[in-house]
Amino acid sequence: MSLPLEGKVALVTGGARGIGAGIVARLAEAGAKVMIADIGVDRKNSGDWRYALADDNDLQAALAAGENISAVHVDVTDRSSCESAVAQCAAQFSGIDILINNAGIVDSGPVDSFDESKWDQIFAVNSKGLFLMTQAALSYLRGSGAGCIINTASIAGKQGYANMSAYCGSKFAAIGITQSLAVELAVDNIRVNAICPGMVGTAMWLDHLLPTDATEQYQREEEFQQRMQKTIPLGRPQTAADMGDAALYLATATNVTGIALNVAGGFEMN
Helix, strand or coil, X not given: CCCCCCCCEEEEECXXXXXXXHHHHHHHHCCCEEEEEECCCCCXXXXXXXXXXXXXXXXXXXXXXXXXXXXXXXXXXXXXXXXXXXXXXXXXXXXXXXXXXXXXXXXXXCCCCCCHHHHHHHXXXXXXXXXXXXXXXXXXXXXXXXXXXXXXXXHHHCCCCCCCHHHHHHHHHHHHHHHHHHHHHHHHCCEEEEEEECCECCHHHHHHHCCCCCCCHHHHHHHHHHHHHHHCCCCCCECHHHHHHHHHHHHHCCCCCCCXXXXXXXXXXC
């Protein structure tokens, strides 16, 4: 029996760990050839944000998830870097059928003291990055004949939260970009959708968003689990594997475009 993505090529930004790694693993399991494009590739120091970005250990774990997985460096805020990553993927795997715009960052704080440079960087990665990567990959997606773009947005792109104006704004923008591209690219049979994760126990949550005095990783993880039991209707946090399942669905649902799919255990319903 053939696999649902056999013969397909996927490029996943921010694919070295967290949600991105979950998507990489699921697509590879479904038969796709996958290129991880991540700022942590060939980068000596990825810890210059509010939490550490992917490192080589993360990358090696992501690469081990399947046979046809490779990696390339990308900075999604830089046009030439996006074009280079796309070109390397297309050259190695003979095209691109699926583009997963997953790279993202978060920071929070009151608007009256929020740093302008952090605001700009959040929008550069979370919103402009979708634009640059889509532009870079578009000719290959058109050549596919049945191209697919999946953007990682957030439930924070559907509802605003205090002290999160930069992040929420960037994710609202991601959903708007998704819907606009879905209409624009339908003529090329390119489907464009978004995944809206809820609470996933990645570095964004455990090292930044989770209010805690815990100093040990296992303590933060326990507190996170306890909070999610009280917060989420289904009583459990979401996982990177859940996002991989959502990506596989959107990659294979040939008559679905323009949606922003909540994967949030019922926390966000619309």
